[in-house]
Amino acid sequence: MTDTACLLRLCEEKYALEDYQGGVPRWCSGCGDNAILAAVQRLCRDEALRPEKTVFVSGIGCSSRLPHYMRTYGFHGIHGRALPVAEGIRMARPDLHVFVNTGDGDCCSIGTAHWIHALRYNMHMSVFLHDNQIYGLTKKQASPTSPRGTRSNTTPRGAWLEALNPLTVTLGVQNVSFVAQAVDWMPDVLYDVVRAAFHHKGFSFVRIIQRCPEWLPEQWEPFIKDPKRILRLDKGGHDAADIDRAREIASQDDPIPVGILYRNPEVPCYEDLRRGPKLRTPQLVRAGLEAEFDKFTVWPAHAR
Amino acid sequence: MHADLQAQLAFHLTGQQLAAGPQPLGAFELAPALLAPYRDLAALRYDFPLVFSPDGAVHRLSSVVDQGLEGKDEKTRKQALAREREIRALLAGGAGGRLSALWNGLPALCVDGELAGCDASFPGRFVAHAWRALEEEKARALRGRIEALALRLGDILAADAAQSDAARSAQRLRAAFAGSDDSIDFEALSGLLKRALPARPLPERRRRRIESLLERLGAGEFGPCEFDNCAEALAAWRARLPQLVALSKAIAAARLEAAGEYDEARHDAFFDSCGAGLLAAEGLADFPGTLVQLDGAELGLARNAQLAEMLALGMPVKVLVQFDDILHRAPVGRPGFGLRSQALAGMALGLPELYVLQCCASQLYELRARVRQGLVYPGAALFSVFSGAGGESGSLPAYLAAAAAAESRAFPAFCRDPSAAGPARFSLDGNPQPGEDWPLHELRYEDASHQRVREEVAFTLADFVACDGRHAGWFARVPKERCNGAMVPLRESLAAPTGALPDKVPCILLADKDGVLHKAIVAEALAGETRRCLEFWRGLQERVHRPAAAAAERETAAQTPAPAAAAPVAQAEQPAPKPDEPYIETPRCTTCEECVQINNRMFVYDANKQAYIADLGAGTYRELVEAAESCQVSIIHPGKPRNLQEPGLDELVERAAPFL
Numbered sequence: 001m002t003d004t005a006c007l008l009r010l011c012e013e014k015y016a017l018e019d020y021q022g023g024v025p026r027w028c029s030g031c032g033d034n035a036i037l038a039a040v041q042r043l044c045r046d047e048a049l050r051p052e053k054t055v056f057v058s059g060i061g062c063s064s065r066l067p068h069y070m071r072t073y074g075f076h077g078i079h080g081r082a083l084p085v086a087e088g089i090r091m092a093r094p095d096l097h098v099f100v101n102t103g104d105g106d107c108c109s110i111g112t113a114h115w116i117h118a119l120r121y122n123m124h125m126s127v128f129l130h131d132n133q134i135y136g137l138t139k140k141q142a143s144p145t146s147p148r149g150t151r152s153n154t155t156p157r158g159a160w161l162e163a164l165n166p167l168t169v170t171l172g173v174q175n176v177s178f179v180a181q182a183v184d185w186m187p188d189v190l191y192d193v194v195r196a197a198f199h200h201k202g203f204s205f206v207r208i209i210q211r212c213p214e215w216l217p218e219q220w221e222p223f224i225k226d227p228k229r230i231l232r233l234d235k236g237g238h239d240a241a242d243i244d245r246a247r248e249i250a251s252q253d254d255p256i257p258v259g260i261l262y263r264n265p266e267v268p269c270y271e272d273l274r275r276g277p278k279l280r281t282p283q284l285v286r287a288g289l290e291a292e293f294d295k296f297t298v299w300p301a302h303a304r
Numbered sequence: 305m306h307a308d309l310q311a312q313l314a315f316h317l318t319g320q321q322l323a324a325g326p327q328p329l330g331a332f333e334l335a336p337a338l339l340a341p342y343r344d345l346a347a348l349r350y351d352f353p354l355v356f357s358p359d360g361a362v363h364r365l366s367s368v369v370d371q372g373l374e375g376k377d378e379k380t381r382k383q384a385l386a387r388e389r390e391i392r393a394l395l396a397g398g399a400g401g402r403l404s405a406l407w408n409g410l411p412a413l414c415v416d417g418e419l420a421g422c423d424a425s426f427p428g429r430f431v432a433h434a435w436r437a438l439e440e441e442k443a444r445a446l447r448g449r450i451e452a453l454a455l456r457l458g459d460i461l462a463a464d465a466a467q468s469d470a471a472r473s474a475q476r477l478r479a480a481f482a483g484s485d486d487s488i489d490f491e492a493l494s495g496l497l498k499r500a501l502p503a504r505p506l507p508e509r510r511r512r513r514i515e516s517l518l519e520r521l522g523a524g525e526f527g528p529c530e531f532d533n534c535a536e537a538l539a540a541w542r543a544r545l546p547q548l549v550a551l552s553k554a555i556a557a558a559r560l561e562a563a564g565e566y567d568e569a570r571h572d573a574f575f576d577s578c579g580a581g582l583l584a585a586e587g588l589a590d591f592p593g594t595l596v597q598l599d600g601a602e603l604g605l606a607r608n609a610q611l612a613e614m615l616a617l618g619m620p621v622k623v624l625v626q627f628d629d630i631l632h633r634a635p636v637g638r639p640g641f642g643l644r645s646q647a648l649a650g651m652a653l654g655l656p657e658l659y660v661l662q663c664c665a666s667q668l669y670e671l672r673a674r675v676r677q678g679l680v681y682p683g684a685a686l687f688s689v690f691s692g693a694g695g696e697s698g699s700l701p702a703y704l705a706a707a708a709a710a711e712s713r714a715f716p717a718f719c720r721d722p723s724a725a726g727p728a729r730f731s732l733d734g735n736p737q738p739g740e741d742w743p744l745h746e747l748r749y750e751d752a753s754h755q756r757v758r759e760e761v762a763f764t765l766a767d768f769v770a771c772d773g774r775h776a777g778w779f780a781r782v783p784k785e786r787c788n789g790a791m792v793p794l795r796e797s798l799a800a801p802t803g804a805l806p807d808k809v810p811c812i813l814l815a816d817k818d819g820v821l822h823k824a825i826v827a828e829a830l831a832g833e834t835r836r837c838l839e840f841w842r843g844l845q846e847r848v849h850r851p852a853a854a855a856a857e858r859e860t861a862a863q864t865p866a867p868a869a870a871a872p873v874a875q876a877e878q879p880a881p882k883p884d885e886p887y888i889e890t891p892r893c894t895t896c897e898e899c900v901q902i903n904n905r906m907f908v909y910d911a912n913k914q915a916y917i918a919d920l921g922a923g924t925y926r927e928l929v930e931a932a933e934s935c936q937v938s939i940i941h942p943g944k945p946r947n948l949q950e951p952g953l954d955e956l957v958e959r960a961a962p963f964l
Binding site for chain 2: 016017025029031032034037038041042095184185186187188211213224225277279280281
């Protein structure tokens with residue numbers, strides 16, 4: 001803790017969970033989104049994040065309704081574009097805590113390009129991918145993460161393709177700095193992972209495997225009933241600095257690995273690279289504006 | 305007993321020379337055999353001299369030259385290496401200066417800076433060089449933060465001024481237009497602006513507060529920060545502390561003010577009552593620090609007390625204690641080599657928040673990362689360094705004397721970093737063969753019959769003492785013809801149990817100026833000192849192994865079943881659920897809303913938004929069973945029905961059975 005941070009901490013306010021509850025969720029009962037909402041609300045309370053200094057950004061889908069249920073700033077964006085919005089916020093308001101909630105359709109289909117480049121830019125924000133392997137809001141269409149054979153309204157004979165693995169994709173992008181996975185039915189692990197993601201300086205990407213009781217009610221039953229089919233990385237001595245091992249672990253889907261797969265706090269953040277050391281004094285701003293205006297100014301003849 | 309052995313034992317036990325016994329040694333006549341190959345240091349490419357570059361980095365001259373020689377031809381290479389040798393010799397002779405002044409231009413070197421050899425001034429220069437660079441960096445960062453805050457506060461005042469009536473007067477508006485423009489009616493424009501945007505001036509209290517903060521942020525001169533004694537350093541620190549606290553409070557208040565979060569009702573009282581007591585060393589780490597350089601020879605009771613006070617106070621001070629001579633004898637009693645440095649190490653290790661690094665000057669470059677870590681550590685740090693430049697080591701260079709002290713465990717390197725966790729907290733990095741009692745080296749020599757011989761030789765405290773002319777009397781040379789089987793290496797003799805009358809004579813291998821090997825007997829007084837040195841070293845080794853042993857014990861304890869007596873306590877803390885009573889495994893609740901939608905008075909969320917049974921009477925057994933069935937993680941256990949009159953109980957009990 002540096003200089004006056006000690007002092008400021010002494011006069012910080014304390015918050016309760018209710019201070020972050022912004023409305024009654026409209027998700028189906030049994031939906032894993034509820035567990036994620038509870039985890040982020042706990043995080044905000046425990047870290048005493050000022051609601052007016054916190055922003056949740058989302059795209060479109062069931063998961064993307066989350067900002068409505070937070071009593072903080074929120075931006076319910078357009079489909080697949082949560083990340084660019086969040087990046088803009090990060091550049092313009094470095095004082096805010098930025099969270100992104102996106103779904104498997106939002107992030108891994110229409111928003112894939114933004115996802116890949118956001119990883120490469122490594123801007124400081126916590127990104128939670130709510131992965132229920134189905135489009136739920138539009139009533140059951142296959143998403144990129146739907147396993148092969150998943151029957152849906154768009155794949156009545158079962159999905160033809162191998163599912164996209166968000167973890168291996170993420171770990172293959174340059175400048176990746178934090179990758180973790182959690183499951184919604186293990187609230188203690190979910191909270192620990194969400195907290196670690198928040199404390200990481202850079203782009204922390206957390207895939208949260210979640211249940212969809214409405215459209216894929218049986219999808220995760222075997223894993224919920226049998227704890228041996230969950231691999232706890234925090235118990236197994238996994239070295240989160242080892243990206244090769246992280247990629248190997250990310251490739252497996254049974255048992256499901258949960259915990260931090262990879263973490264590298266040394267990767268620079270784009271906003272830090274772009275922010276110059278010069279203070280933006282009124283003189284500097286004025287000089288810059290004058291220079292720009294001079295390019296287009298038509299000077300009257302007598303002023304030449 | 306053989307007469308030779310008797311005379312040798314007599315010397316060993318008494319330290320007195322007998323007429324017919326082993327031969328006395330003259331000062332600097334012999335030196336440890338393992339040091340013999342290094343006598344001409346100037347011809348060797350070793351760590352020194354070092355180049356202190358202006359950016360705070362330190363480079364080895366040999367590395368700088370190697371870098372400059374990349375891709376160069378053989379002729380340039382030979383010339384450059386010859387010049388490097390000359391520079392090394394110049395520095396050994398006491399010369400100094402910048403590298404660029406001594407280097408003749410070919411090849412061009414990419415690094416320049418002051419050259420430093422391993423002499424009496426080296427430890428102080430090394431630590432101060434790194435400290436000043438870090439202080440400059442810190443001051444720059446602090447200045448940047450203060451300027452940014454001042455700018456933001458200034459913006460608030462400027463915005464307020466721009467909205468005032470004076471700023472929108474016709475005169476000001478006219479002045480704001482470049483050149484004269486009669487087509488604009490500035491009076492009308494002024495009236496229009498005033499009506500459209502009525503002035504909303506800052507509250508007077510806030511304006512005064514911001515102006516006061518700007519004034520306080522501008523006051524940041526703290527005076528000198530380098531001292532050569534504790535008393536002055538302490539006095540300066542006490543004088544400076546109120547300034548630091550005031551600036552710290554001003555920065556904190558300015559941050560709140562700039563963010564628009566300053567709440568007079570809450571923060572006024574807080575900042576009024578906040579004093580130095582609330583600022584820990586970490587809170588002051590970003591402000592200018594203090595460097596104190598002390599001479600270890602002058603550490604006495606009174607100065608030790610001042611030093612301990614300073615280190616324990618929590619002030620972010622960095623202290624370098626330099627020892628030039630650790631082989632001077634105590635006035636009475638046993639020799640007491642290195643007593644002061646050992647006492648300092650003991651005191652330092654007794655202060656748990658203190659960063660401690662002890663090493664010899666010859667190791668400072670190798671341990672530079674640890675030096676830097678100590679300098680950036682937010683609390684106090686102590687560097688205890690043996691320079692090797694004192695004592696009476698004749699022609700032995702200070703570098704070799706310091707290296708011999710490190711090699712012999714006379715001044716072992718260790719580092720205790722309070723900010724590190726687990727085994728990294730205490731380290732013996734930098735010591736040769738840290739797992740052994742003494743470092744062992746292979747000595748190759750030619751025997752009387754011109755055969756190559758290899759022997760494993762330990763470098764002990766006695767070998768280090770043999771470098772010092774004052775202690776030649778503790779060694780006696782044994783001519784070859786009088787050597788016998790009772791003469792054993794000192795390290796073997798130390799391993800034997802003490803107390804009984806010895807039947808072996810400890811000896812070490814020494815070499816003369818011509819490189820001829822000799823065996824020399826070690827007097828018991830010196831052997832005893834060597835034994836105590838070994839005990840101190842073993843104490844340091846235990847500190848390394850202790851955390852690992854403690855962790856193993858904790859693991860064993862965790863695996864061992866708890867004793868029967870402890871069980872009731874555990875049960876009292878967390879009673880085991882009874883199968884007849886309904887309960888929820890609350891920590892596993894996923895907040896899925898199923899149960900609370902069935903009955904939100906019976907099932908309620910706790911502060912973590914996880915469900916528990918709040919009121920059993922608020923619902924029926926049927927609702928309990930339905931909640932258990934709908935819970936996807938099966939953490940609701942309905943127990944047995946309480947109301948036996950409830951309709952359909954038989955069926956409900958059957959449905960509840962899987963969840964009991």
